[in-house]
Amino acid sequence: DVQLVQSGPEVKKPGESLKISCKGSGYSFGRYWIGWVRQKPGKGLEWMGIIYPGDSDGRYSPSFQGQVTIAADKSISTAYLQWSSLKASDTAMYYCARRSYGSGDPCFEIWGQGTMVTVSS
Amino acid sequence: EFVLTQSPGTLSLSPGERAALSCRASQNVSSDSLAWYQQRPDQAPRLLIHGASSRASGIPDRFSGSGSGTDFTLTISRLEPEDFAVYYCQHHGNSLFTFGQGTKLEFK
Numbered sequence: 001d002v003q004l005v006q007s008g009p010e011v012k013k014p015g016e017s018l019k020i021s022c023k024g025s026g027y028s029f030g031r032y033w034i035g036w037v038r039q040k041p042g043k044g045l046e047w048m049g050i051i052y053p054g055d056s057d058g059r060y061s062p063s064f065q066g067q068v069t070i071a072a073d074k075s076i077s078t079a080y081l082q083w084s085s086l087k088a089s090d091t092a093m094y095y096c097a098r099r100s101y102g103s104g105d106p107c108f109e110i111w112g113q114g115t116m117v118t119v120s121s
Numbered sequence: 122e123f124v125l126t127q128s129p130g131t132l133s134l135s136p137g138e139r140a141a142l143s144c145r146a147s148q149n150v151s152s153d154s155l156a157w158y159q160q161r162p163d164q165a166p167r168l169l170i171h172g173a174s175s176r177a178s179g180i181p182d183r184f185s186g187s188g189s190g191t192d193f194t195l196t197i198s199r200l201e202p203e204d205f206a207v208y209y210c211q212h213h214g215n216s217l218f219t220f221g222q223g224t225k226l227e228f229k
Contacts, residue, residue: 035218037166045158045166045209047218059216095165105172106213107156111165 002026004034004096004112011118012086019082020115022096029077030054033099035108036070036081040092050099051079086119093117123147125210125221133229140197142224144210149190154213157186157195160223161206169208170195200226 007021022034035050049060053072060070072079079096094115097108124147134140144155152173158166168177170186173193183198197204205228210221 037220044207044223045160045211045220047211047220050218061217097166100171105153105175106218107168107171107211108158108166109168109171109177111167114165 002098002110004098004110006094006096006112006115009116009118011120013121014086014088014119016086016119017082017084018086018117019080020094020117022079022081022112024077024079024098027098030074032101034072034079035097035099036068036079037095037097037108038064038092039095039114045095048081048094053077053079086117088119088121090117091119123212123214123217123219125212125219127208127210127221127224129224130222131225131227133227134200135229136200136202138200140195140200140204140226142195142197142208142226144188144193144195144221146191146193146212150212150214152189152193155186155188155193156211156213158209158211159204159206160209161203166209197226 005023030053033050033052036048038046048064049070051058051070051072053074069082096112098110126145128143155173157170160166174186185196207223207225209223212219
């Protein structure tokens with residue numbers, strides 16, 4: 001089965017750093033873009049950015065550029081989302097999702113289960 | 122700035138009824154680039170429709186998508202209890218993805 005499995009929930013303090021992960025299985029990880037999506041409590045979906053694990057080419061939403069870093073290690077089929085200094089406003093559920101193959105008809109076909117990040121002093 | 126506007130914000134219907142959810146783009150878009158997702162409470166989103174009108178694998182045929190240009194519609198022909206959820210449209214263009222703000226489909 002094709003699946004994305006994300007790391008577990010995190011509780012952090014403001015100013016701390018964090019890296020969460022998303023491990024793919026059941027497919028050739030390096031050949032599909034992986035995106036990250038934020039969902040604040042009770043709110044909608046916000047696209048953060050996307051990375052191609054094959055060569056680590058990445059794109060960011062202007063709203064998240066400079067706020068987070070997206071990375072990938074294709075040797076272990078894992079993508080990452082990281083913060084250098086968390087804020088309380090980063091409290092949210094974070095989803096990784098696999099983009100459809102190729103340049104046409106772009107959408108997110110497969111989703112991870114989500115990682116809840118809570119930032120509180 | 123490119124924006125997707127979904128309406129209504131909340132739709133109150135009963136099982137067996139037909140639902141029509143709207144997604145309007147702030148500028149003309151290619152139909153290839155429009156998708157719809159369903160999110161049930163405490164679950165990850167699930168792809169329903171891609172390319173504006175193609176059902177994703179395993180999606181029942183009561184779900185259909187239509188539209189072009191700036192106006193797109195997700196139709197659920199006969200609501201089942203499990204269809205009451207939040208629905209999002211999504212666009213991809215210029216290497217960026219954009220989601221609409223969502224429509225909540227609730228029991229009447």
